[in-house]
Amino acid sequence: MSRFWRWVLQWGQPGELYQRLVLLQPWVAVASITMLVAGAYAAFWLAPADYQQGEVFRILYVHVPAAWLSLMIYGFMVALALLVFVWQVTVAGWALNAFAWLGAGYTLMALVTGAIWGQPTWGTWWVWDARLTSELVLLFIYLGIVLVFDALSDSKAAARMAAILTLVGSVNLPIIHYSVIWWHTLHQPPSIRGFDSSLHASMLYPLLLMALAFLLVFVWQAIWMLRCRVLQEASQTPWLARRLRGMVENGKDQ
Amino acid sequence: MPYLYELFWEVRWQWRLLMAQPKALLNPLLFFCLITLLFPLALGHAPDLLRQAAPGLIWVGLTLSVFLILPNLFMPDLQDGTLRLWVACRRPLSVYVLAKWVTHWAFFVLPLILIAPLLGVSLYLDLSQSWLMMTLLGFGSFAMVGIGTIGVAVMQKGHYNPFLLAVLILPFYVPILIFGAGSLQPSSESMAFANGLLFLAGLVIFTLFLAPWAATQMLKLTVAQS
Numbered sequence: 001m002s003r004f005w006r007w008v009l010q011w012g013q014p015g016e017l018y019q020r021l022v023l024l025q026p027w028v029a030v031a032s033i034t035m036l037v038a039g040a041y042a043a044f045w046l047a048p049a050d051y052q053q054g055e056v057f058r059i060l061y062v063h064v065p066a067a068w069l070s071l072m073i074y075g076f077m078v079a080l081a082l083l084v085f086v087w088q089v090t091v092a093g094w095a096l097n098a099f100a101w102l103g104a105g106y107t108l109m110a111l112v113t114g115a116i117w118g119q120p121t122w123g124t125w126w127v128w129d130a131r132l133t134s135e136l137v138l139l140f141i142y143l144g145i146v147l148v149f150d151a152l153s154d155s156k157a158a159a160r161m162a163a164i165l166t167l168v169g170s171v172n173l174p175i176i177h178y179s180v181i182w183w184h185t186l187h188q189p190p191s192i193r194g195f196d197s198s199l200h201a202s203m204l205y206p207l208l209l210m211a212l213a214f215l216l217v218f219v220w221q222a223i224w225m226l227r228c229r230v231l232q233e234a235s236q237t238p239w240l241a242r243r244l245r246g247m248v249e250n251g252k253d254q
Numbered sequence: 255m256p257y258l259y260e261l262f263w264e265v266r267w268q269w270r271l272l273m274a275q276p277k278a279l280l281n282p283l284l285f286f287c288l289i290t291l292l293f294p295l296a297l298g299h300a301p302d303l304l305r306q307a308a309p310g311l312i313w314v315g316l317t318l319s320v321f322l323i324l325p326n327l328f329m330p331d332l333q334d335g336t337l338r339l340w341v342a343c344r345r346p347l348s349v350y351v352l353a354k355w356v357t358h359w360a361f362f363v364l365p366l367i368l369i370a371p372l373l374g375v376s377l378y379l380d381l382s383q384s385w386l387m388m389t390l391l392g393f394g395s396f397a398m399v400g401i402g403t404i405g406v407a408v409m410q411k412g413h414y415n416p417f418l419l420a421v422l423i424l425p426f427y428v429p430i431l432i433f434g435a436g437s438l439q440p441s442s443e444s445m446a447f448a449n450g451l452l453f454l455a456g457l458v459i460f461t462l463f464l465a466p467w468a469a470t471q472m473l474k475l476t477v478a479q480s
Contacts, residue, residue, distance in 0.1 A: 085471075133428075140425040147418050148408060157475045161408055164471050165422065168404060168464065172426050175460075179429035179453070 012089050015239030018230045021223050028223060032216030039209035047206045059117045061206055065214035067110040070138060073103035073218070077145075078170045081163035093159025094233070097149045098225035100162070102218060104142035111135055130181040137176050141169045260345065264353035272361045278326075279365060282319045286366045290315040290373045301378045308377035309387065309438035312370055313394070313431055316363075320395055321423075323362045324402040325414060327354050328473065332409065332480065341477045348466035351403055351473070355465070359399045367391045386447055387438055393454035394434040400461035401426045407472030409480070429457065 010016040043061035050057035077099050083092035114132065115125045126132065145162050152158035234240045272278075293311045294304060304311075331337040340350050370391055371384035379387075405423035406414060437450030 137425045137428055140421060144418075144421040144425065147421055151408070151415055151418050152479070154479045157479045160475055161472055164468050165404075165408075168426075168468050171464065175457070176425070176428050179432050 012091050014091060014230050014234050014237070015243075017091055018227065018234075018239075018243075021227050021230070025220070025223050025227070028216060028220045032213060032220050035209060035213035035216055039206060039213040042206035042209055047203050050203075053121055056117065056120050059113055061210045063110060063113040063117055064207060065211040066106045066113060067135065068211055069214050069218055070103060070107040070110050070135070072215070073099055073106060074138070074142075074166075074170070074173070077103065077166050081166035081170075084159050084163035085167065088160075090156065090159070091230075093156065093163070094229045095222070095226055096159060096162055096166070097146075098222055098229065100142055100145040100149065101225070102221055104139060104146060106214075106218070107135060107139040107142055111139065130177075133180045134173075134177045137180075138173070141173070145169075257346070257349070261349050261352055264349050265356055268353045268357040269361070272357055279362060282323050282362050283365055283369070285322060286315055286319040287369070287373065289318055291376060294377065305378040305380075306439075308374055308379040310435045311377060312373060312379075312387070312391070313435040315373075316366060316370070316391060316395055317398065317427060317431065319366055320363060320398045320402065321420070323358065324399070324406045324419065324423075325416075326362070327358055327403060327406050328409070328476075329406075329414065332476070337473065338477055338480075341474055347470040347473060351466045351469045352462075355399055355403055359396050363395045363399060364392075367395065383438065390434045390437060390447075390450060390454060393451065393458055394430045397430055397454065397457045397461045398427060400458070400465040403465050403469040404472060407469045407476055409476045430454065433457075 011020070039061070044058055047058070047061075049055050077096060080092045080096045080099065083089045084096060111132075114135075118127065119125050145165055148162045148165060149155075149158050152161065231240070290311060293307070297303060297307070328337060331340075340347055367388050370388060371379075371381065374384065374387065375381065402423050405419050408414070408418065408422065433450040433453045437447045
């Protein structure tokens with residue numbers, strides 16, 4: 001077995017995974033805080049106000065990254081579900097649980113910021129628009145996956161069930177999305193005005209910065225949740241005992 | 255072909271099991287009638303409003319009835335051990351899922367669709383639309399039961415959680431409701447019916463491929479931990 005494959009497979013061992021997460025965490029934390037500060041400064045001070053919407057458009061810099069991330073997390077979850085279902089990787093099931101919670105959170109964030117943005121610009125909190133409806137359905141699918149993890153006491157079976165559900169959802173999501181678009185075009189004129197032209201560069205680069213910052217914050221949160229989960233599951237394992245003994249002898253963390 | 259042969263015998267067997275207790279049909283039938291007749295009482299007797307809302311109300315009533323039928327699919331078999339034998343023996347479990355799906359749809363849901371036009375009359379629905387409505391309801395409810403098999407297969411120790419079932423399967427009913435009720439709206443064009451029917455028929459075929467596989471995997475896990 002080559003060194004590369006050994007390195008890849010070691011991600012599946014809880015002890016090795018924990019070591020790597022601990023090493024990775026400070027770098028991700030520093031990078032995400034830096035990007036978040038830079039992105040927020042660019043978004044809330046440097047970017048010019050919109051000529052139609054004024055200052056209120058700046059909620060875009062929270063709304064759009066959250067919405068992108070809510071879809072991206074589902075993509076990651078499909079990959080994890082394949083790992084759980086086909087190769088039966090236990091660690092991937094733990095990650096799937098953490099990702100489902102985070103995905104539900106970012107979807108909720110996108111919906112709430114969208115509603116706050118909609119009130120002054122469209123004059124209403126909620127429209128039965130295609131994108132809004134499919135985002136709402138996505139939230140319910142995330143919550144269903146979270147509930148499956150909570151409902152079953154056997155965590156391995158719960159992970160496999162959630163993986164099957166994730167895969168079923170992944171093939172159904174396009175259908176739901178296009179059916180909602182069809183419905184929307186049938187029944188009501190488009191109410192999203194959006195941007196008449198594509199974003200100007202002075203408004204676009206803060207958005208990309210914020211999207212990167214959100215992605216890094218998500219990775220940071222996922223690392224935290226996965227670390228806690230590994231410790232929870234490893235209460236009686238030798239590698240944790242060795243690690244704790246090493247900490248006591250050296251008198252320091254890490 | 256042996257698969258279809260086995261499926262045929264299993265459908266026959268499940269149908270006989272259902273026919274042993276024909277009175278069980280009354281439960282969903284009464285529920286569907288009552289839940290649909292609650293709407294005129296709650297909305298007031300405004301014919302125009304009811305006529306506008308009638309397709310949607312019938313679809314919601316049918317969805318709720320299907321939702322209450324679903325626990326009947328696997329629960330009794332899990333409790334008396336039949337399901338355990340099915341998982342243990344070498345016959346494909348998807349035969350069992352498909353047979354349950356087809357027979358329960360034909361036994362419990364088809365009568366509901368047959369009386370739907372009657373309920374439509376009470377909601378001032380145009381009777382000339384009955385055939386269209388029944389066709390759409392038929393395809394839609396068949397897909398609904400199929401998607402439902404995935405959700406009800408998630409059980410813990412022989413118990414299922416109705417709230418969990420709702421969160422698991424209702425999001426996947428969104429396209430069915432949109433196309434089923436949308437094509438019946440009085441304001442929609444004539445093309446809408448054909449589009450809705452084609453979409454629902456496609457969804458049925460899609461569910462025929464997806465649901466037996468997913469429900470089989472779920473049932474294996476459910477049986478293993480019960």
